[in-house]
Amino acid sequence: MIPIERQLGEVAEVMAGVTGFGTVGNYRYRVVQPNSFSDTGVMDTVEPQNRSDEISEKQRLAIGDILVKRLNPSFVHVVALESVGTVASQNLLVVRPSVEIDPYYLGYLLEQKEVLGQVEHVTGSAAAIKAISVKKLAAITIPIISIAEQRKVGEIWKLSRKRKELLNEYMAENDRLVSMLASKIISGGGNER
Numbered sequence: 001m002i003p004i005e006r007q008l009g010e011v012a013e014v015m016a017g018v019t020g021f022g023t024v025g026n027y028r029y030r031v032v033q034p035n036s037f038s039d040t041g042v043m044d045t046v047e048p049q050n051r052s053d054e055i056s057e058k059q060r061l062a063i064g065d066i067l068v069k070r071l072n073p074s075f076v077h078v079v080a081l082e083s084v085g086t087v088a089s090q091n092l093l094v095v096r097p098s099v100e101i102d103p104y105y106l107g108y109l110l111e112q113k114e115v116l117g118q119v120e121h122v123t124g125s126a127a128a129i130k131a132i133s134v135k136k137l138a139a140i141t142i143p144i145i146s147i148a149e150q151r152k153v154g155e156i157w158k159l160s161r162k163r164k165e166l167l168n169e170y171m172a173e174n175d176r177l178v179s180m181l182a183s184k185i186i187s188g189g190g191n192e193r
Helices: 103-110 113-123 134-138 147-186
Strands: 004-007 012-016 027-032 047-051 066-069 076-078 092-097 141-144
Touching (some): 012 134, 066 103, 076 103, 092 103, 092 134, 103 147
Antiparallel strands (some): 004 141, 012 092, 027 047
8 A cells, every 4th residue: 555645733732831930930830841851762751840820631741742952953852641731841842643543653753853954844944054934844744644644753763762772771771781790800809719
């Protein structure tokens, strides 16, 4: 089956992150920043911030929302249960897929150079820092395949991210082990027989 090409805005709602946070205000929210998540899908630090007025339920993150960095996007984050109710900062765009789109399939697509590269093509911008607007992101074209095939692609993408996370942990542990052994040898502990 040949995929159907559709504009992102036809199959997902694209929203800007929320502005107006500070240190004072009557309402306190956990705010996701561009540096809050990693390229392996791990949500790290989410800082509490205040706001003078309440944020609507629609603007709060839901399971399956996809976070895209506004400046120089290279990887995305698919919101899981632990991040529900948090709020995206103004430096993020939120893509909320419709029921016909698997969030992990869409997350995979939004990390592909040929997909995000359409934003540059549409704007003609060759600036060193590339900024994406809601309108530009909603205008990109993506391939739509059956939901069963989308889920397969999404699962493969999730597995590849988990593999990357495990490899990163393995390399960090390997570096720690090498450092410990080298330190032991340098301090004279390597002469034991």
